[in-house]
Amino acid sequence: MNKTRLATVWLDGCSGCHMSFLDIDERLLDLAGKVDLVYSPLVDHKEFPPGVDVTLVEGSVSSEEDFTKIKDIRQKTRILVSLGDCAVTGNVPVMRNPFGTDAVLRRVYVENAAPGSLIPTEVVPALRPRVCPVHEVVPVDVFVPGCPPSADTIFATLTDLLEGRRPELSGQTRFGA
Numbered sequence: 001m002n003k004t005r006l007a008t009v010w011l012d013g014c015s016g017c018h019m020s021f022l023d024i025d026e027r028l029l030d031l032a033g034k035v036d037l038v039y040s041p042l043v044d045h046k047e048f049p050p051g052v053d054v055t056l057v058e059g060s061v062s063s064e065e066d067f068t069k070i071k072d073i074r075q076k077t078r079i080l081v082s083l084g085d086c087a088v089t090g091n092v093p094v095m096r097n098p099f100g101t102d103a104v105l106r107r108v109y110v111e112n113a114a115p116g117s118l119i120p121t122e123v124v125p126a127l128r129p130r131v132c133p134v135h136e137v138v139p140v141d142v143f144v145p146g147c148p149p150s151a152d153t154i155f156a157t158l159t160d161l162l163e164g165r166r167p168e169l170s171g172q173t174r175f176g177a
């Protein structure tokens with residue numbers, strides 16, 4: 001039997017959703033028998049591959065790099081899952097929107113840094129003017145709210161998807177892991 005090709009990606013998030021994914025604990029062994037993890041911050045693949053069945057996306061779209069990445073991922077993914085409140089609503093990262101990008105960069109890299117520090121112009125990905133949830137950039141198939149979603153919720157979502165069902169999450173989402 002072919003295994004499901006699973007990917008996880010991390011845009012503008014804190015990694016908490018990935019930590020909650022790992023909190024599936026021994027059930028990861030169950031999953032390992034059913035999926036090939038073809039791309040993830042948890043493994044060492046450098047390029048997002050084509051033909052991915054399910055991609056879990058943590059984080060919102062904040063930088064030009066996030067924007068380019070999620071467009072590419074959408075094209076290569078059959079079922080795209082917004083995992084956690086940052087991906088679903090923008091959550092914490094959208095808090096920068098009312099201030100504008102220039103003010104935020106100045107605050108971080110100049111006002112709160114050693115005298116003479118400058119806003120970086122290379123290495124750090126350029127910020128987009130406005131942070132947004134994933135579905136404002138590409139179509140999303142499944143929304144899994146929570147900050148982070150609990151391990152049980154993530155496992156239930158993946159179990160449904162692997163068995164060809166649309167996840168039914170009412171009653172399963174709650175705050176905290």
Ligand code: SF4
Pocket residue numbers: 012013014015016017058059083084085086087091092146147148149
């Ligand atoms: Fe972190 Fe919460 Fe955002 Fe997940 S939803 S990336 S846990 S802040």
